[in-house]
Amino acid sequence: MRNLSKPLLVALAFTLALWLVWGFWPLGLGSRLFLSVVVLVLAGGLGWRYWHQMQNSAVTVVDIALPPEDFEGALVLVCGDSDVLFTADESFRETRQGWYLPVRQPEQLAQIAESVASGRPALVAQVSVLMAFAPERWQEEVAFTSQLHQWQRAIAQSRRSFAGLPPVWTCLWLNAPAKSDEGRYRWYFLTNNREGIQVQENNGVAQSYLPWCTYAPEALHPHRLDSSLWLESLFRWLKPRVTDLMQTRHHDTPALPACMLAVCSGPLATLPDNLWQQHTASVTTLQSRSASTEEMPPLPDMLLPHLSRRHGISRVMLSWRVVGGIVGIFLLLAMLASWINNQRLIQNVSDHLALYQRLSGNPPAPKVQAQEQLRRDNGLLDSWQRQGAPMRYTLGLYQGMRLIAPLRAAINNWAPPLPPPPVIKKIIQGPKTVRLDSMSLFDSGQSDLKSGSTKVLVNSLVGIKAKPGWLIVVSGHTDNTGTPKLNQTLSLKRAEAVRDWMRDTGDVPESCFAVQGYGESRPVATNDTPEGRALNRRVEISLVPQANACQVPGKSPASSQDDDASQHNGE
Known part of the structure; x- marks a missing residue:
């Protein structure tokens, strides 16, 4: 996972947490504010911690040559006696079957594991740890056992980066037991997916050890019997010193059962009085001679197909x-x-x-x-x-x-009961205001009723009746054509003409009327259009209650309400 993906994932997590607090959970305002502060504080703490780790990352991760992320072979971390298989300046070796990284010291294994896990997470599933041993390069058994314990502890510490213990397998390199085999390399190995010891020479096909040893040609049969005795002695030495120790759980390290145990026989430079010579001398009382060769022993490339393969995920897929x-x-x-x-x-x-x-x-x-x-x-x-x-x-x-x-x-299903009916008091009101069009009554600019206006007046003033306590108000209005003074005079004269007609026609006393001329001061429409001016040229007649109005000589004054009541009783 890249360095930038971690803060983005943290930001995503805390953003969704805030969304939960404010958008989904049924909380009060105080609880939401408190949880928001907690989320922001946690986000700030993780951000500071990650920044601090970024500052120190340069000293915790070693610089190693990693394979490409699409590498399909095995990634082998060679521990133990890796100096036997790699030169001092060799940081990796790529073969047809895998990619080998030498781990020189136990302390470097956890750092290399972290580099692989952070730089090539897709290859973590292809990682295995090879414990390489060369008994002929060791002279003290105590130092050999102590070094093995250190490697066990280092492998246990690397499981944090690999999300568990990686597959561990063991290989030994020894000189061939027979002189006829000098210059040739032969592999003997035990795997979990095959029964019995398998033998493979150079790039040949692996075959069962027993048929290889028993049914060999006559010329080679004695040498293969020697190999059988040599291999039996080797496993007798190997079991208490390597196999049992790695499969035993200690107080600080877990058990590390090997998924494959292999032995490579071939020319190898040795030290005098080494562990293998000490074992041979104790069993046969014969002293083995030391060997010297410039040839580098082979890597167990031909054994990689016998390892169980797993499928990893890429850095992008891990992020997703x-x-x-x-x-x-x-x-x-x-x-x-x-x-x-x-x-x-x-x-x-x-x-x-x-x-x-x-x-x-x-x-x-x-x-x-x-x-x-x-x-x-x-x-x-x-x-x-x-x-x-x-x-x-x-x-x-x-x-x-x-x-x-x-x-x-x-x-x-339910409706509230109706309220009790209110006490209805009859309020006597006069008729609505009657509005007469001046142009239907008068010629333009004139105040005398023109012929034919009598019918208009009769039809319009049916509801206007003189009665005590009511005042008949006749008001005239004009448009804004002409001067205001002339318009006011014209409106008054037109109102008087209508009053005179009502007085004479209905025999209504003079005291029943009030005449007003407003001129152009009270328009009911705009004077900017012909239609508006036509509406403003009008005579309005309305009844207004007023005490002592419209009194007939010889009768006592009466209120409008009394008059209406008497009329109501008469009806």
């Missing part, structure tokens, strides 16, 4: 897996919050319905108030039905649809 895990947890918590919100919604509406149904409606005020609450609930659910419910209720768990029907049924 983490993203998927974060989003999955977010969706799980969001769905849980949505379920809780829906349960609270159902509980609240159910409580409102239960309270509404318990009330008898006598007195009606409490039930009316409960019904208003149901109407608010119904309106909220109806708006969510049309526009969509908030996200905190959705995620496939919204339950509001099934609450609408019982809400509407409860609302329509």
Whole structure:
């Protein structure tokens, strides 16, 4: 995983956490603010810690030659006596079957494992640890055992980077037992997927050890029997010193069972009085001679196909897996919050319905108030039905649809009683104002009624009747054509002409009338258009209540209400 992916994943996780707090979980404002502060503090702490690790990363990760990320072979970390297989300036070796990285000291294994895990996470599944031993290069058994314990501890520490213990296999390099085999390399190996010891020479096909040893040609048969004795002696030496130690759990290291045990016989430079010579002398009482050769022993490349293969994931896929895990947890918590919100919604509406149904409606005020609450609930659910419910209720768990029907049924099941009928007092009002068009009564600029206007007046003034206590107000109006003074005079004269006609025709006393001329001061429409000016040229007649108005000589004054009452009684 690249360095930039970690802060991005942390940012994604804390962003979704804030979304949960503010968008889904049913919390109060104080709780949301508190949790937001906690999330931000944790994010800041992790950011500072990661920045601090970035500052120190240069000294914790070693510089090694890693294979490309699409490398399909095995990645082998060669521990133990790696100096036997690599030169001092050789940092890696690539073969047809794998990529070999020498680990010179036990302390470097954890650093190399961290470099591989951070730089090539897709190849972690292809990593195996090779414990290489050359007994003829060791002279003290105590030092050999101590070094083996250190490598066990280093392998156990590397499992943090590899997410578990990597496959461990053991190889030994020894000089061939027979002179006829000098110059040739032969592999003897035990694997978990094959039964018995297998033998493979150079790049030949592996075959079972027993047929190889027993059914050989006559010329080679004695030498293969010698190899059998030599191999039996080797396994007798190997079991207590390597195999049993690696399979035994110690207080600080786990057991490391080998998935394959291999022995390579061939020319190898040795030290005098080495561990293998000491073992041979103790068994046969014969002293082996030391050997010297410039030839570098071969790597166990031909044995790599016998290792179990696993499939790794790339750095991008690993990042997407983490993203998927974060989003999955977010969706799980969001769905849980949505379920809780829906349960609270159902509980609240159910409580409102239960309270509404318990009330008898006598007195009606409490039930009316409960019904208003149901109407608010119904309106909220109806708006969510049309526009969509908030996200905190959705995620496939919204339950509001099934609450609408019982809400509407409860609302329509009861209606508050009608209020008592109010005491109706008859208020006597005069007729509405009658508006007469001046152009139908007068010629332009004139104040004398023109012929034919009598019919208009009769039809329009049917409801205008003189009666005690009411004043007949006749007001004239003009448009803004001409001067204001002339318009005011013209409007007054036109009002007087209408009054005179009503007085003479209906035999109405003079005291029943009030005449006013407003000229152009009270328009009812704009004077900017012909239509508006036509509306402003008018005569208005209305009845206004006024005491002592419209008195007939010889009769006592009476209010308009009394007059109306007498008329009502007469009817």
